[in-house]
Amino acid sequence: MRLLTHNMLSCNIKGVTNGFPLRLEVEKFVEKEVDFSAEFLRNIFPKIEWKALVDASRSMGYSQLPDEADSSMLDSDDFLKKFHHALLELHLEEGVLICPETGRRFPVNKGIPNMLLHEDEVFVFDGVNLVLNYHLNSTW
Amino acid sequence: MDPKIDVRTESSSMPSSIRTKEGDQWNSKPVSYKMYSKSAQIRLVSSHPEVYEPCDDSFALVDALLADRTNLLEHHPSLCMEVGCGSGYVITSLAIMLGQEVAGVHYIATDINPHAVQVTSETLKAHGVHAEVISTDIASGLERRLSGIVDVMVVNPPYVPTPEDEVGRDGITSAWAGGENGRRVIDRILPIADKLLSDRGWLYMVMLAANNPSQICLAMREKGYASRIIVQRSTEEESLHVVKFWRDSDIQVGAREPTTTSRTTSTTVMESLFSQFPRLAFWRNDNNSY
Numbered sequence: 001m002r003l004l005t006h007n008m009l010s011c012n013i014k015g016v017t018n019g020f021p022l023r024l025e026v027e028k029f030v031e032k033e034v035d036f037s038a039e040f041l042r043n044i045f046p047k048i049e050w051k052a053l054v055d056a057s058r059s060m061g062y063s064q065l066p067d068e069a070d071s072s073m074l075d076s077d078d079f080l081k082k083f084h085h086a087l088l089e090l091h092l093e094e095g096v097l098i099c100p101e102t103g104r105r106f107p108v109n110k111g112i113p114n115m116l117l118h119e120d121e122v123f124v125f126d127g128v129n130l131v132l133n134y135h136l137n138s139t140w
Numbered sequence: 141m142d143p144k145i146d147v148r149t150e151s152s153s154m155p156s157s158i159r160t161k162e163g164d165q166w167n168s169k170p171v172s173y174k175m176y177s178k179s180a181q182i183r184l185v186s187s188h189p190e191v192y193e194p195c196d197d198s199f200a201l202v203d204a205l206l207a208d209r210t211n212l213l214e215h216h217p218s219l220c221m222e223v224g225c226g227s228g229y230v231i232t233s234l235a236i237m238l239g240q241e242v243a244g245v246h247y248i249a250t251d252i253n254p255h256a257v258q259v260t261s262e263t264l265k266a267h268g269v270h271a272e273v274i275s276t277d278i279a280s281g282l283e284r285r286l287s288g289i290v291d292v293m294v295v296n297p298p299y300v301p302t303p304e305d306e307v308g309r310d311g312i313t314s315a316w317a318g319g320e321n322g323r324r325v326i327d328r329i330l331p332i333a334d335k336l337l338s339d340r341g342w343l344y345m346v347m348l349a350a351n352n353p354s355q356i357c358l359a360m361r362e363k364g365y366a367s368r369i370i371v372q373r374s375t376e377e378e379s380l381h382v383v384k385f386w387r388d389s390d391i392q393v394g395a396r397e398p399t400t401t402s403r404t405t406s407t408t409v410m411e412s413l414f415s416q417f418p419r420l421a422f423w424r425n426d427n428n429s430y
Contacts, residue, residue, distance in 0.1 A: 004246070005272045012281035020285065034270075035242035043218050043244070047289055088241065106281075112257050112273050115281035 001092045001111050003056045007048055009113060011099035011106075013121045021052035022097035022106065024059045029095070034088040041083055042074050048087070057086040178206060179233035186262035187227060190255045192315035194229040196373065197346050197380055201296050202233045204344060204370040204382035209237050215340070217245060217291035222271075223278055223329060225249035226256050226315060228263030230294055235269040247271035248286075250279060253314055279332050290336040296346040298325045322351045330356070333385075334363055342386045344370070349379035357383065364391050 011019025054065045064082045066073075073079040097106040097113055104121075107114050179202050180194075187193055205212065220238065222231040231249040238245050249271045251257050257275045264271055279286065298307070298315055299322040306317035307324045318324055326347065333343050343365075347353050357367040366388035373380045 002272060005248070005274070008248075008285040009274075009281050010284050012276075012283075035240065037241055037244040040218060040241070040244035040246065047285075049285075110258070110261065112261060112275055113281075114254070115274060115276035116252065116254070117277070117280070 001108050001113050002088050003053055003060075003090055003092075004044070004048075004087045005113070006056050006092070006097070007052055007087075009097065009106075009115065011101065011104060012115055012117060013099065013102055013104060016099065016101050018101040019099050021049060021056070021100070023100060024056050024092065025096040025098060025105075026059055026092060027094040027096075028092075029060050030091050030093055031089055032091050034084070036081070036084055038080055041080055041087070044087075045069075045071060045074060045083070053086055057090060060090045060092070062086055062090060178209070178237045180229050180236065180263065180267055182229075184263065184266040185227050185229050185232075186259045186266065188255045188259050190311045191253065191259045192226040192256070192312060194227055196375075197296050197299075198226070198229050200371050200373050200380050200382050201230055201294060201344065201346050204384070205230075205234060205294065206237060207370055208344075208384065212238055212292065212342075215291070215342070217342075219246055219248065219286075219290050220292040220294070221248045221250070221279075221286075221290045221336070223250055223293065223295045223333075224297060224315075225251045225260040225271075225273070226253075226296070228260030230296060231260065231271050232263050232267050232269055234292075234294060235264070235271060236267060240269060248274065248282075248290075250274045250276050250282070252277045252308075253311065255311075256315075278329055279336060283332060283335060286336050288336070289338050290341055291338050292342050292344075293333050293337060294344045295329055295333070297329055298322075299346065299348050299351055301350050318351070322348060326351060326356070330360065334365075337387070339387060342384060344382060344384050347381050347383060349381070353381050353383060357385075360385050361391055364388065366391055 006022065006024065009020075009022055011022065013019070050069050051067075054067060057063070057065055062085065065086050066079075069079070069083075091111055092108050093111050095108045097108060098104070099106070182194065185194060217238070220234055222234070225231050228249070231247055235245075235247050247270070249257075249260055250273075251260065252275075254275055257273050260271075261273050264273070274282065276282070298318045300316040300318050301322040302317040302319060304319045304324070306313055307319040308314065309317060318326065326345070329345075337343060347356065353369075360367060364387055365385040367383050367385045369381050370384050371380075371382040
């Protein structure tokens, strides 16, 4: 799992409002060389949550990213190289992604995050309970 | 005696012959085009008893993408996504035909079947291409952050009409079970696709005649999408369509025009219901014929 993907994942348990970013527990990571594309980096930069990327890359032992970044830095080759490395070349192979609100652990195995929820974590519309609750508590 | 084969990568110019060595003998054989495919090779696709193997519908989808390849390349997508990657045949083919990181393209693949994500991973690796693979239900966990940034989405959904209780079962059944009219999962996927697709996003989806493609296209039209059948294949039993959807500004202007309606109680009840259940609201008719 690249940190680009980590930057796109949030806790999917229904009702969670503060589920991003997921905290990283790193058991095994690798660095894989990836072809550089300045165009891609410039396109994706506005969509990246920078602090989440910085913290995630630090948990993989990479602390070269500046704490803050703005689009003017995209003119700098040096910045682009660091951005590229953190975003695409650090791979979490084994570990856990942890929801900051619920503590729910989403495992990452062989580089694949598992976001599948258990039945009780998925919202199920229960009309009967909804009406019952209204009668008991006068609220929806 | 293992023949040593001199194989070159797809991007270089095609040689007219390949030299193979058998024993002490070097032989020259003429090249067949198939050795330099622009899509995944079946012999390199991984498999598992609980994972859907590439079949007519997978090939139809890849053929549609190949047919549209020039448009796709000119379109310069950044992020491409497959929902329901199965064996990995389609996402791998897409990555081969559009290129990888150096071309500025990145790939994401999801599947609800945990065996499928593993098989997809293996298939990608066997072809020397990369996609981020995530085990999840459609795009759950990705929806918030990927909203509006996916440029190409490809889906070969579970479209077979089946009893409702077969939908969402574990294992290989999830690859085909589509419930009533085969629409249960398709109808869940479309609003999510609408959310994830960028302004220039394109969606390619496989569907059967039994899924009522014209109704799907009409509903998508009300969301501002134009559509076109790229590939259509019919057998005695079923008729496969691969449909491409894209946002069309002309249609979107039309969809924003206010409709004059008389408001009734039932209308306001339905409005409130639809506002609470966005999935239902997606299928809402603006002309109030509930």
